[in-house]
Ligand code: COA
């Protein structure tokens with residue numbers, strides 16, 4: 001494999017932290033790096049590309065004429081699995097832990113070295129190849145937090161296949177929609193996932209999803225877990241471990257840097273999820289670069305990202321970025337609280353010598369709720385932990401302050417999306433930290449120019465709120481398009497503000513460049529760090545035979561940030577009890593979307609407030625429900641309805 005020429009663009013060590021770690025003297029390093037990127041973006045990324053092994057090194061860095069907004073590294077070839085696994089073994093890291101699986105759900109802690117990982121990935125890749133999977137073919141994974149989830153992803157990458165991981169908390173219909181869109185040749189699944197107090201049998205959900213999907217996979221490899229072994233369907237299903245053990249190992253297959261590595265479906269504004277595409281080259285370059293620049297984690301060091309492989313945070317910072325770096329990743333099967341207690345994260349950090357930890361603010365709120373004094377932390381030696389990173393939802397300042405006070409270490413809120421794959425903004429341990437301002441997601445990452453735009457797409461003066469947008473082109477690692485849907489990509493992200501990528505987040509960039517993300521501009525809500533579409537919940541509610549119309553809004557929740565609330569208008573003549581109908585609606589959303597929707601509250605109303613053109617006034621409803629002051633919208637059709645809304649929404 002070749003190296004791209006160039007120097008690495010960033011320093012490897014974090015400097016400038018004060019005793020509390022919140023402020024640093026390194027703002028100038030950030031400013032200099034950001035300015036260097038502005039001056040010569042292609043030179044910046046060419047430098048970063050030197051940290052990756054290429055089968056054919058990039059000669060051209062960016063092609064503005066390809067794809068909806070251009071493509072990175074258009075003439076290069078590489079293999080992501082080689083970069084994440086094989087090259088580290090070749091460099092003498094074979095005996096180092098690649099994955100530390102820590103599972104309070106099963107009581108097991110296991111280490112997979114880079115050499116062991118290489119062996120398992122190569123055999124599973126061989127098994128996939130023997131089952132007809134080749135470069136460009138899709139493989140869907142429906143997996144809990146076990147090492148095989150990462151092994152499955154890397155095995156696909158090894159042979160150039162495109163993986164699509166579906167979060168285990170989604171129900172059969174959501175899984176079916178993803179199978180139908182990705183059209184996988186093979187599905188990799190575990191027999192079950194483990195949630196506190198219950199075993200989630202995945203196989204019946206998977207069988208139902210395959211029955212619902214017009215596309216059927218040729219094969220399903222099932223990882224049998226002792227907690228619930230699954231019945232295998234003759235001719236289609238096989239035992240994963242037996243297939244892996246019997247297969248001849250497969251070598252890494254170089255692919256074009258622009259070839260897709262994975263598809264990750266995320267909530268759009270309709271019920272049909274968006275297939276976010278990640279390519280091989282830009283992804284490897286950006287993620288490897290981010291490990292040093294943002295997280296300050298290098299080869300041989302340990303990162304603990306408490307998320308799930310089904311989300312982008314899991315893809316990027318449980319699996320790919322740590323492994324591309326030759327670091328050790330902790331793969332944690334458990335919850336922040338209750339497995340067994342609110343000290344679990346601290347135990348993991350101490351036991352495995354974690355240097356950087358990453359989770360969602362909601363997890364910290366759960367820990368704070370159960371252990372407000374941090375008594376469970378005292379038992380653990382966290383001397384090797386250097387920073388806590390938070391993302392996935394807005395972090396409320398009291399939570400950030402509580403974390404900082406408890407840990408006495410930098411608490412870094414950083415902002416990103418499934419679409420971008422790595423942080424749009426943050427604070428930069430590899431550049432020296434600048435002073436944190438809680439409530440803000442930091443400053444733009446080198447690679448991103450961020451502005452708040454007005455409705456006409458004009459950048460607003462610093463300090464004024466608008467729609468946050470990123471000037472095109474997006475940096476490497478961001479989605480080049482949606483899976484087989486260039487037009488939907490353009491409509492969803494590029495059409496509103498020509499020359500900019502619309503994040504659909506509302507917020508402000510202040511005088512000093514700090515970015516604060518306040519809310520979404522669309523009907524996406526964020527429940528316990530999980531991104532959900534209220535539109536898709538409305539589609540489910542509207543399918544109930546007694547419902548004439550409905551609205552789902554996200555209302556404030558002290559633990560989960562937001563939770564969905566359904567407001568429904570019954571068809572005339574329906575005289576059933578409200579409680580009974582609402583129970584059915586809650587069950588319906590759980591059955592169609594999954595438990596992750598956390599849809600537990602529906603209320604019957606006589607009608608919904610609308611504009612004269614018939615648009616439901618969701619933002620006003622949300623303000624009423626959250627107890628905020630609101631103005632009566634001038635476009636409202638009939639303001640008398642707002643009294644009833646106050647009564648129904650503020651009743652609790
Ligand atoms: N498979 C199956 N079911 C799942 C699941 C999975 N992978 N993940 C969650 N669920 C279920 C839960 O069991 C729960 O089911 P229930 O209604 O039967 O209780 C439901 O989905 C809602 O889960 P959740 O929203 O996670 O709430 P919770 O009350 O179980 O836990 C927290 C609350 C805060 C502890 C939890 O949400 C958490 O750890 N959040 C962090 C989220 C995170 O890491 N996000 C990634 C972005 S960085």
Ligand code: AMP
Nearest residue numbers: 391392393394414415416417418517531
């Ligand atoms: P997801 O695609 O699931 O990662 O969700 C992305 C969305 O989560 C963003 O568009 C934001 O609305 C929200 N989000 C993520 N990180 C942050 C953050 N640090 N601050 C505020 N909102 C965030």
